Amino acid sequence: MADGEFDYDLFVIGAGSGGVRASRVAAAYGAKVAVAEEYRVGGTCVIRGCVPKKMLVYGAHFAEDLEDAQAFGWTIDAPKFDWKVLRDNVLKDVDRLNDAYTTTLNNNKVEIILERATLTGPHEIALSGGRSVTAKHILIATGARPHVPECPGSELGITSNEAFHLDALPPRILIAGGGYIANEFAGIFNQFGSKVTIINRSDQLLRGYDEALRDRLLQISLIKGIDFRFNATFRGIEQTESGCLRVSMTNHEDIEVDCVLYATGRLPNTEGLGLDKAGVILGDHGEIVVDRFSKTSVDHIYAVGDVTGRVQLTPVAIREGHAFADTVFGGKPTAVDHDCIPSAVFSHPPLAAVGMTEGQARNAFGAVKVYEADFRPMKHVLAGRNERCLYKMVCDETSGRILGIHMIGPEAPEIMQAASVAVKAGLTKDDFDATVAIHPTMSEELVLLR
Incomplete structure (x- = not known):
């Protein structure tokens, strides 16, 4: 046992950016650490989020770069884009990053448990393989997942998770949402040749950003051929005999597309973790309520990253994870300053x-x-x-x-x-x-x- 009473000094649930950083730093302070991950080490950003998406953004930029190159004296004969080549190369690099994160944990003597973990008591964790363990401190770093709107036929759409694995580019794609994920994928698919339509339940894109920038992006997107349907919510989605999707919505006519992509926000992954059994209090949207030191309503249980609903950005999760380890295991109480955080939208x-x-x-x-x-x-x-x-x-x-x-x-x-x-x-x-x-x-x- 770690200190004679518990199996581990720290047990982390979720091996994303925040969980990996917290595990590594805590172990460097001498703690006995285990981290449980039910999918792949690296989390949303590395496996199915900002990293592979940025690679798609790079790929999309070549569409205009090749066109512009002619004015700079370059002759480009019949350029052709192959989605599968880019997709497979991106997924290959995701595998590399997964291995790199795993190696980092191993090198820092963090035990990796590739199983789902749930709380069964204040200090007890049950693993899906049937084993139970105990820990002096527990860190929840389970991140968030895409929100799927409720409507008849909603199961016919995909989320950003599946967008990286498409067998082919959809000739026509409907993207639901007005946030950064929706606008980024709109730019990507538009440059790859898909006909893109964005529907949004309000009349604004990118709430929280300066109005002048939002207006400029809308103007440029329209010029690039992206269509917008504002003040629209799903009525239903049905598959036609030809295999296409017919989407009905409020305030607009039906539209027929080949793919529907949901980018309507993200929900904290707190369901089924047994947080109630440990006495952890949740907020109105299912997020874990924490103080400035990432401590939950239970003194020895902490949470960092998207699952807290504070700021859903990878660098913030990393800082929170590091600060947690400094506070609990390094003897250096550290609170992350969430003020004046820079952000970006990798739109086009x-x-x-x-x-x-x-x-x-x-x-x-x-x-x-x-x-x-x-x-x-x-x-x-x-x-x-x-x-x-x-x-x-x-x-x-x-x-x-x-x-x-x-x-x-x-x-x-x-x-x-x-x-x-x-x-x-x-x-x-x-x-x-x-x-x-x-x-x-x-x-x-x-x-x-x-």
């Missing part, structure tokens, strides 16, 4: 943001000053592509402190990572103005805003 083009939107800043500070740059990148100018970037900086009018930066355009997420450091550090517009530009770049616009 991508957008990125950190801090307050203009609306949020006006509500909080009253007087704000907004600086914008609306321009066409050099590459687009030569290629004859009439697609414009928009950079926006929101500042406190009195102090000049930067409250938020918002960008849409090529490489916006790459640029935002550095810009977010400045916003987090509380720098001012004057600090940006005093910085010499790197010319010619898109990012120089951030220090030239007027």
